[in-house]
Amino acid sequence: MQRLGKNHGGYRGETVEIEKVLLDIQQAAAERNWTRDPVPGPVEFIAWRRAVPSPRRRVYLSTGIHGDEPAGPLAALQLLREDLWPGDAALWLCPCLNPSGFALNRRENSAGIDLNRDYRHRQSAEVRAHAQWLGEQPDFDLALCLHEDWEAHGFYLYELNPEHRPSLAESIIDAVAGVCPIDPSPVIEERPAQNGIIRPVINPLDRPQWPESLYLIAQNKTRLSYTFEAPSDFPMATRVAALAAAVQAALRWL
Numbered sequence: 579m580q581r582l583g584k585n586h587g588g589y590r591g592e593t594v595e596i597e598k599v600l601l602d603i604q605q606a607a608a609e610r611n612w613t614r615d616p617v618p619g620p621v622e623f624i625a626w627r628r629a630v631p632s633p634r635r636r637v638y639l640s641t642g643i644h645g646d647e648p649a650g651p652l653a654a655l656q657l658l659r660e661d662l663w664p665g666d667a668a669l670w671l672c673p674c675l676n677p678s679g680f681a682l683n684r685r686e687n688s689a690g691i692d693l694n695r696d697y698r699h700r701q702s703a704e705v706r707a708h709a710q711w712l713g714e715q716p717d718f719d720l721a722l723c724l725h726e727d728w729e730a731h732g733f734y735l736y737e738l739n740p741e742h743r744p745s746l747a748e749s750i751i752d753a754v755a756g757v758c759p760i761d762p763s764p765v766i767e768e769r770p771a772q773n774g775i776i777r778p779v780i781n782p783l784d785r786p787q788w789p790e791s792l793y794l795i796a797q798n799k800t801r802l803s804y805t806f807e808a809p810s811d812f813p814m815a816t817r818v819a820a821l822a823a824a825v826q827a828a829l830r831w832l
């Protein structure tokens with residue numbers, strides 16, 4: 579599969595009209611009996627919940643925290659439309675945590691804060707509101723955070739699994755490999771990687787800045803999280819397919 583070769587010094591590929599994507603998400607979710615859950619604050623965003631009669635697992639999905647990573651919200655839309663969720667999984671979905679960043683096609687919010695580094699000190703209104711909302715939700719059996727990386731040579735993922743529960747990572751990579759190249763690099767983002775899998779050994783208290791996934795672990799909101807990174811120098815359809823396949827595989831194997 580050919581790379582686009584567009585990304586020099588940052589993401590230079592296709593952008594989305596986030597308002598339109600979020601309207602499409604709203605329509606798809608409402609038609610399939612998801613409950614709308616506005617997260618109030620200076621920058622309101624919408625969370626969605628899918629209840630099932632007797633849930634055996636609770637899964638949290640979030641994306642759109644970096645405004646230059648459009649495949650995440652598009653993957654959320656595709657997953658909602660496909661509607662292939664396991665019957666026993668209750669789901670919580672935040673399809674766009676950084677609306678003001680998307681309007682500018684930039685990673686940070688409109689105030690210049692990287693929201694995915696702000697979960698320890700919570701200086702942004704978005705992260706404060708999101709953290710409060712998370713505190714009102716039950717604990718999750720699994721958390722999935724959907725991202726893109728403009729420098730990546732293929733799809734890769736981070737696993738945070740402090741109790742060494744059965745890993746889903748290899749099954750996820752196998753599923754994604756059918757639709758998107760996997761990043762073969764032995765080092766990704768300065769961490770050792772193997773076949774697109776990074777397993778950072780992290781004590782949250784040693785880290786001055788927390789991404790969303792680390793906050794979820796540190797707060798015991800979940801004990802198993804995956805951050806998916808689609809390679810944003812590849813065609814949009816490939817990146818969306820990669821993220822959607824990763825979510826489906828994680829739910830299938832949980």
Ligand SMILES: [Zn+2]
Pocket residue numbers: 643644647694725726
């Ligand atoms: Zn990101």
